[in-house]
Amino acid sequence: MSPEFLYTIEVILNGLMAGIMYSLVALGFVLIFKASGIFNYAQGVMALFAALTLVGFQSGQIPFSHLINVMFGTEYHHWGEGMNNFLAIVLTILVMIAFAWLVEKLVLKHLVNQAPIILFMATIGLAFFMEGFGDLMWGANIKTLDVGIPSGGSFWWEDVTRTWATEGSEYYGMYIDVLDVWATGIAVALVIVLMLFSQFTKTGRALRAVADDHQAALTVGISLRTIWVIVWSIAGIVALVAGIMWGSKSGVQFSLSLIALKALPVLILGGFTSIPGAIIGGLIIGVGEKLFEFWVGPLIGGATENWFAYVLALFFLMFRPQGLFGEKIIERV
Amino acid sequence: MFYRESGDFKTSYSGDQQIFPIAFDRWVVIAFCAFAFVVVPFLINDYWEKSVLVPVLVWSLAALGLNILTGYCGQVSLGTGGFMAVGAYASYKLTTSFPEMNMFIVILLSGGVTALVGIVFGLPSLRIKGFYLAVATLASQFFLVWLFNKVPWFYNYSASGQISAPERFVFGIAISGPNSPPWATYLFCLTFVVVFALIAKNLTRGRLGRSWMAIRDMDIAAEIIGVPPLKTKLSAFAVSSFYIGISGALFFMVYLGAAEPTEAFGIEKSFLVLFMIIIGGLGSIFGSFIGAAFMILMPVLFKNIMVGGLGWPTDLVAHLIFMLIGGLIMFFLIVEPHGLAQLWRVTKEKLRLWPFPH
Amino acid sequence: MNSQIAPGETLLEVKNISLSFGGVKALQDISFDILKGEVRAIIGPNGAGKSSMLNVINGFYHPQQGEVWFDGKLRTQMKPHEVAKLGIARTFQNIALFKGMSTLDNLMTGRMIKMKTNLFWQALWKGPAEKEEQEHRERVEHIIEFLKIQSIRKTPVGRLPYGMQKRVELGRALAAESKLLLLDEPMAGMNLEEKEDMCRFVLDVNDEFGTTIALIEHDMGVVMDISDRVVVLDYGEKLADGTPDEVRKNQAVIDAYLGVSHES
Numbered sequence: 001m002s003p004e005f006l007y008t009i010e011v012i013l014n015g016l017m018a019g020i021m022y023s024l025v026a027l028g029f030v031l032i033f034k035a036s037g038i039f040n041y042a043q044g045v046m047a048l049f050a051a052l053t054l055v056g057f058q059s060g061q062i063p064f065s066h067l068i069n070v071m072f073g074t075e076y077h078h079w080g081e082g083m084n085n086f087l088a089i090v091l092t093i094l095v096m097i098a099f100a101w102l103v104e105k106l107v108l109k110h111l112v113n114q115a116p117i118i119l120f121m122a123t124i125g126l127a128f129f130m131e132g133f134g135d136l137m138w139g140a141n142i143k144t145l146d147v148g149i150p151s152g153g154s155f156w157w158e159d160v161t162r163t164w165a166t167e168g169s170e171y172y173g174m175y176i177d178v179l180d181v182w183a184t185g186i187a188v189a190l191v192i193v194l195m196l197f198s199q200f201t202k203t204g205r206a207l208r209a210v211a212d213d214h215q216a217a218l219t220v221g222i223s224l225r226t227i228w229v230i231v232w233s234i235a236g237i238v239a240l241v242a243g244i245m246w247g248s249k250s251g252v253q254f255s256l257s258l259i260a261l262k263a264l265p266v267l268i269l270g271g272f273t274s275i276p277g278a279i280i281g282g283l284i285i286g287v288g289e290k291l292f293e294f295w296v297g298p299l300i301g302g303a304t305e306n307w308f309a310y311v312l313a314l315f316f317l318m319f320r321p322q323g324l325f326g327e328k329i330i331e332r333v
Numbered sequence: 334m335f336y337r338e339s340g341d342f343k344t345s346y347s348g349d350q351q352i353f354p355i356a357f358d359r360w361v362v363i364a365f366c367a368f369a370f371v372v373v374p375f376l377i378n379d380y381w382e383k384s385v386l387v388p389v390l391v392w393s394l395a396a397l398g399l400n401i402l403t404g405y406c407g408q409v410s411l412g413t414g415g416f417m418a419v420g421a422y423a424s425y426k427l428t429t430s431f432p433e434m435n436m437f438i439v440i441l442l443s444g445g446v447t448a449l450v451g452i453v454f455g456l457p458s459l460r461i462k463g464f465y466l467a468v469a470t471l472a473s474q475f476f477l478v479w480l481f482n483k484v485p486w487f488y489n490y491s492a493s494g495q496i497s498a499p500e501r502f503v504f505g506i507a508i509s510g511p512n513s514p515p516w517a518t519y520l521f522c523l524t525f526v527v528v529f530a531l532i533a534k535n536l537t538r539g540r541l542g543r544s545w546m547a548i549r550d551m552d553i554a555a556e557i558i559g560v561p562p563l564k565t566k567l568s569a570f571a572v573s574s575f576y577i578g579i580s581g582a583l584f585f586m587v588y589l590g591a592a593e594p595t596e597a598f599g600i601e602k603s604f605l606v607l608f609m610i611i612i613g614g615l616g617s618i619f620g621s622f623i624g625a626a627f628m629i630l631m632p633v634l635f636k637n638i639m640v641g642g643l644g645w646p647t648d649l650v651a652h653l654i655f656m657l658i659g660g661l662i663m664f665f666l667i668v669e670p671h672g673l674a675q676l677w678r679v680t681k682e683k684l685r686l687w688p689f690p691h
Numbered sequence: 692m693n694s695q696i697a698p699g700e701t702l703l704e705v706k707n708i709s710l711s712f713g714g715v716k717a718l719q720d721i722s723f724d725i726l727k728g729e730v731r732a733i734i735g736p737n738g739a740g741k742s743s744m745l746n747v748i749n750g751f752y753h754p755q756q757g758e759v760w761f762d763g764k765l766r767t768q769m770k771p772h773e774v775a776k777l778g779i780a781r782t783f784q785n786i787a788l789f790k791g792m793s794t795l796d797n798l799m800t801g802r803m804i805k806m807k808t809n810l811f812w813q814a815l816w817k818g819p820a821e822k823e824e825q826e827h828r829e830r831v832e833h834i835i836e837f838l839k840i841q842s843i844r845k846t847p848v849g850r851l852p853y854g855m856q857k858r859v860e861l862g863r864a865l866a867a868e869s870k871l872l873l874l875d876e877p878m879a880g881m882n883l884e885e886k887e888d889m890c891r892f893v894l895d896v897n898d899e900f901g902t903t904i905a906l907i908e909h910d911m912g913v914v915m916d917i918s919d920r921v922v923v924l925d926y927g928e929k930l931a932d933g934t935p936d937e938v939r940k941n942q943a944v945i946d947a948y949l950g951v952s953h954e955s
Contacts, residue, residue, distance in 0.1 A: 039464045070645050110667040117409055118666055120464045121611060124604065125662025132655025140648060261600070264468045301483035310472035317461050317469055346825045535816035539824060540808065543800045547789050554787035557749055558867065559775030559804035568810070616791065 001164050003171040010174045011294045012287055017180035019286020020187045024242040025263040026270065026278040027191070028235040033272045034211040035231040036108070039120045042127035044260020046096075046236055049134040051243030051252045053095050055145050056138045057088035063137045085147045089240075096236030097229075104229045131257060140254070145247035151179035183245040190241055191279065194234070203230060211273070265313035285309045352534050369523060374516035382515035383588075388629050390522040391584045396609040396621040397533050398576025403607070404615035405537055406569035407549030408458055412470035414602035415477035416574050418594050419447045420581030422487050425496045428509075428586070429489055436503050440525065440582045447578020448571040450477075455570030459563045462552075474600055481594040497591035509586045518587045525579060534618050536572065545569050546616070577606075608658060612665055614674030623673045631657070701760075702727040702903050703871055708747055708757035710740075710927075717743040718754065721929050723922045725871065730897055731905045732918035732935075736947060739924040741907045742784055745873050748905075749781055750774040762870065776804050780869035782860045784876045784907075790849035794840060794859050797848055798831045801866030831866055838862050838892060854885040861892060865900075872896065874906035878913060886910065890917055915939065923947070 028043040056063065060082035069075060082088075107126065111119055158173030165171035198204035209217040210227045218224060246256050262285070270281025289308040297304045343349040353359040377386065395413060403409050423443035427434060454473040461469055481487050488496050500510030507513040508521045536542055544565045547555035556562050585592050592598070605628060613624020632654050639650045669675050703725040710718040718740045725731045733741050746752040748759060750771045759767045761777060769777075780801070789797050806827060812820040835841055838858055843851060848859055857877060864872055877893065878886045894917055896902050908914050914921060915935040923930040923944050931941040938944055 066646075066649055070649060107663055107667070114666075114670070117463050117467075118670060120409075120467065121607070122663050122666045124607070125659045125666065127659065128604075128662065129656050129659025132652045132657075132659060136649070136652040136656065140652065261471065264471065268465060268468055303479060303483065306479050307472065307475035310468070310475055314457060314469045314472040317465060318457055321460050321465065346828045347821065350821070350824060350828070532814045535814055535820075536810075539813045539816070539820055540799075540803065540806045541810065541813055543792070543796055544803055546792050546796070547800045547803075550789035550791050551787050553751070554783060555789070555800075556771045557751060557775060557781055558801055558863065559772050560800070561770075561772045 002166055003169050006161060006165060006171060006174065008291075008294070010176075011290050013174070013176060014180070015287035015290030016283055017177075017184055017286070018290065019283035020180075020184045020279075021242070021245060021282075022259070022262050022266045022285055023279045023282030024183075024187050024190070024238065024245065025259050026266040026282055027194075027275065028238040028242070029263055029267055030270075030272060030275055030278045031194075031231055031235050031238065035207055036210075036228055037116060037119070037214075038108070038123065039116065039272070040126075040235070041120060041123040041260060042130060043235065043239060043263065045127040045130045045134070045257040046099075046239035047243035047246065047259065048252070048254070048257040049099075049130050049243075050092055050096055050236065050240035051145055051247040051256060052134045052138045052143070054088055054092045054147075054240065054244065055143045055247070055252055057091050058082050058085065058145075058147075059143075061138060066139055067136060089147070092240055093237055096240060097233040100229050100232030100236050103232055104225060108228055109225065127257070127260070131254070142251045142253040143247075145244065145252050147244055147248065149179055149182050149244075149248055151177060151248060154178050154181075177249075179245075179249055183249075186241065186245070190238065191275065194275070207231065262309060265309040268313040269316055285312065288312055350538070352531075352538070366527060369527075370520070374520055377515045377519055379515055382519055384633055385630065386519050387522055387588050389626050390519075390526045391580055391588055392606070392609065392629055393526055393622050393625040394529060394580035394583065395577050395606045396613065396625045397530065397618065398573045398580060399606045400610045400613075400615065400617070400621045401533060401537070401545070401576065402569050402573035404610055404617065404620075405542060405549060406545040406566065406573075407552075408455075408566060408569060409464065409467040409607075410470040410573075411467050411600070411603045411607065412454060412473035412477075413577055413606040414598040414600060415474040416447050416451060416577040417581030417584060417602060418477055418481055418598035419450045419574075420444060420578030421585035421592055421598065422481055422496065422594075423447065423578065424582035424586050425489075425498070426487070428499055428501055432499070432501075436501050436508060436521070436586075439501075440579055440586070443582035444575040444579040447581065448575040451570045451574025451577075452567050455567050455574075458566045458570065471600075474603055478594045478598060481598075493593075495591055495593045496585070498586045498589075501586070509590070511590065513587075522583055522587060525583065529576060529579065530618060530622075533576070537618065541565075541568060549616075608662055610672075611662055612672055614672030615670070617672065617674035619677070620672050620674030623677075627673065628658075700727050701725070702762060703748065703905075704760040705744075705748065706758045706760070708744075708754045708759070710743060710747060710752055710754040716927050718747070718924075719927045721757070721924070721927075723929065723932055725903060725905055726920075727870075727903055728897075728901055729903060729919040730893070730917055731903075732914045732921045733905060733907045733924065734909070734911075734914055734921060734938075735924035735930075738926070740927040741924055742875055743927075744924065745781065745875055745905070745907065748774075748873060749779050772804075775867065775869075778867075778870035779873065780864040780867040780871070781873040782857075782864050782875055782877060784879065786853075786856045786860055788848045788856055788860055788863070791847065793845050793847055794835075794851075794862075795831065795844050797859055797863050798834060798866045799827060801863035802827045802831065804867060830868075834862050834865050837865075837895070854881055857881065857885075857889065858892075861889075865896060865902075868900075870903060872902050872904045874904060874908075876907050876909065878908060878910055886913065893917060 025043060025047060028046070029040060032038055032040045032043070060078045060080045062068070062076050062079050065076050103126065107122060111122055153175050157176050162171060162173040198207055206217070206222045206227060207230070209220070209222060210224065214224065242259070243252070243256065246259060266278060266281040266285050269284055270277030270279070289305045292308050293302070293304050343354065348354070351359070353362060373386070395417060399410060399413050420443045423446040424439050427439045427442055454470065457469050458466055482494065488494055498509045500507050500512065502508065503517070503521060506517045508517050537545070544555070544560045547560050548562060548565050552562060581598070585597070589597060609624035609628045610621060611624070612627055613622065614620025635654055635657070636647075636650060639645045639653070640647055665672055701724045705724075706722050708718050708721045709716070721744065733744060735741050743752060747754050750769045750773065753768055757767070758765055761779065766774065766777065789800060792800070806823055808820045808823050812818055835844060838861065840855070840858060840862065843855060848856060851859065861874070861877065874893065878889050881889065890913060893904060893906070897904055906918070918935060920933060921935055921938045922932045923938060923941070925947045930943045930947055931938050933941075
């Protein structure tokens with residue numbers, strides 16, 4: 001195989017794995033959208049918040065220490081050595097569930113029956129609030145996150161792929177980050193668990209019923225508000241997984257919340273209501289933007305990843321406004 | 334109560350169609366404009382110009398523009414920052430290519446260029462609605478900022494990739510560049526704001542405004558009673574982008590003086606303007622002004638109190654401001670989706686009956 | 692009403708209209724005509740395709756087969772706003788008012804198609820735009836007076852009670868001064884008194900302005916009283932067509948409404 005061909009394969013592989021990461025965030029969107037019709041812009045910030053909280057627990061930070069120190073002139077920062085990964089993750093999940101409960105209680109409850117676009121803007125407000133809150137609670141400095149997932153390039157894969165190259169060509173093997181492979185595996189596992197949950201548990205059935213028809217679900221005695229808390233909790237856990245993956249890869253920092261913006265075109269491609277759609281949409285965007293950058297990027301100045309996904313989604317929308325897997329909309333009067 | 338509208342009867346249609354049908358309102362606004370034009374220029378200093386007055390004026394124009402599109406025509410856009418960048422770069426190219434061109438014309442032409450770009454990015458609005466469209470407008474935001482970063486022609490091949498505003502004069506007085514007196518830049522912006530606020534009011538109370546609102550409230554019914562959807566939506570995109578372009582041009586030429594696209598016109602600017610119109614009031618000209626003033630002045634005020642007064646560190650205050658903004662957005666959407674402008678109207682209605690509310 | 696067509700001649704004719712959504716056949720081979728100056732009722736059970744028929748007439752749905760002739764011209768594949776310009780106005784089954792706007796603005800929007808000042812004059816306001824605005828305001832005030840809705844002139848329509856909203860919607864359609872007025876269940880959900888008012892308005896519009904009216908209605912009493920001719924649809928097919936008396940006696944119509952045992 002020629003090195004050019006192998007480079008292309010490398011780009012595609014990396015694109016696929018980046019796409020899985022996008023899908024992870026998009027998955028949280030789809031869950032909430034299906035159950036409540038809310039387009040939750042704050043999903044990305046939830047990932048950031050979850051990752052911040054996890055790091056905070058791991059390292060034994062005192063929440064709001066900065067604020068406390070400023071207000072009372074004290075010098076508290078840590079309360080001890082921190083805790084092990086498992087305990088930290090469990091506590092973070094509890095925090096995300098508490099958060100879901102609060103969101104339902106303080107925000108969603110009061111916005112029932114509002115236009116979708118109003119709800120969308122409310123979640124933008126929520127995103128801003130959480131961003132400030134997360135920074136206030138744990139500090140805004142960049143943190144490293146390590147929950148024991150291996151990372152770094154795979155030498156084995158480099159060696160294997162080097163042998164594929166044409167004899168005598170200068171090729172040094174493919175670079176694949178082990179972390180990405182792990183992320184892919186975890187994402188796949190998460191999707192399977194979610195599918196099993198929604199197919200085979202009572203709560204799952206209720207979730208699907210609500211997604212299908214709010215009114216009908218209410219009439220058979222499903223509590224919409226409980227469902228919302230559950231869904232936001234699940235979305236919080238998905239956000240935590242996404243936060244761990246992205247955080248381990250590039251540190252826990254503000255830019256992590258921007259992955260929400262990347263998830264939006266994924267959703268447009270995949271449709272807002274389809275879990276397989278979110279995954280395939282993510283893969284298309286991931287591969288598409290990496291290939292575009294690889295082939296066209298050098299000709300027009302590079303950094304095309306900033307906008308390619310949106311422009312692709314835009315073109316796509318012109319021809320299929322309901323997304324790849326969405327249902328066709330028939331307008332009525 | 335001295336504020337009264339009872340007894341203020343209209344005997345002609347033109348009397349009823351005035352911008353401020355109540356005589357008292359009319360006089361207050363005229364007095365306020367007179368004060369802004371005649372008195373403020375004598376009192377203004379550098380701090381008030383740079384931190385308060387000019388930013389409020391510039392952002393009011395942007396908020397007006399977005400309110401026309403989102404508040405009146407119902408098309409949510411997250412591309413405001415990108416369109417402001419178009420206005421800024423258009424004004425930069427125009428002033429550097431034609432140094433003799435009158436500054437009023439430069440700013441207006443920049444608005445015109447932005448309107449054209451706005452029409453192009455508005456085309457998908459025919460097929461896409463609601464937050465699908467909001468996401469689609471992100472394409473314009475990211476693409477435009479990338480374009481101004483990557484194509485050297487736009488920044489005249491400068492080594493830093495930045496653009497900086499050359500010194501330009503109106504009636505022999507500098508209104509851009511480092512030597513421009515505060516009162517001159519303030520008056521320059523104020524003129525644009527007052528003229529275009531009036532135009533916005535005229536457009537929104539007439540045929541075009543009604544067709545925008547018809548599309549916003551029920552697009553299918555609007556089409557069936559004769560509102561052409563594409564033309565109407567594109568006109569909203571064009572007018573809105575025109576305002577936002579002017580705002581971007583003023584922001585760069587008069588306020589910033591030098592700009593780098595990602596920094597000056599990023600996505601957070603799009604959100605800022607969106608928040609202005611939510612807090613100020615969707616579908617209200619007056620609301621655009623209070624929204625802009627609120628979003629610009631609230632952080633300034635907080636910084637002054639907490640950093641200046643209490644001596645808290647800046648980053649901590651920044652986090653608190655973030656929380657406050659987010660909380661306010663949710664609060665307004667829950668309690669008063671029509672924003673401060675509606676609160677003001679309600680207060681007025683209460684005042685009318687005061688002190689005998691029953 | 693500067694139409695070339697005299698009273699009694701055909702104003703609108705639909706020929707062999709068929710419309711389907713995927714596999715669902717909403718309309719099958721429907722033909723009928725509407726004469727100028729008449730009140731034409733379209734009746735049928737739920738799901739018979741009545742609203743779909745109106746949607747075809749004003750260009751919102753485009754039928755797979757068939758032709759729509761209006762005012763002597765073929766116009767099957769037009770867009771809704773173009774149809775409105777030709778002179779077909781309409782009200783909706785579920786009220787489709789512009790909820791954020793006042794009664795007055797809703798009616799003024801109904802006159803959209805008659806207004807033509809350009810952007811420049813509108814921005815300036817003084818001059819042609821203001822003059823046009825006042826002319827149309829005057830026409831709208833006539834309609835407001837006719838419908839007796841003076842007191843709610845400046846009220847946002849979202850705050851009005853149901854019956855009033857129906858009336859404002861009629862006003863919006865009237866404001867267009869169309870040749871043909873399509874009313875989709877104008878009396879649905881009204882009490883007796885409101886129904887009587889609405890009947891009066893419909894007949895007055897027909898008498899005073901000479902507007903041709905096509906209406907869908909479920910209240911048979913109303914239909915038989917005010918319409919000149921009736922067309923009956925069932926499951927997307929035409930069952931009968933004729934004067935109220937003829938239709939009342941038609942066996943197919945009786946079967947469709949009262950049900951028929953299929954064993955016989």
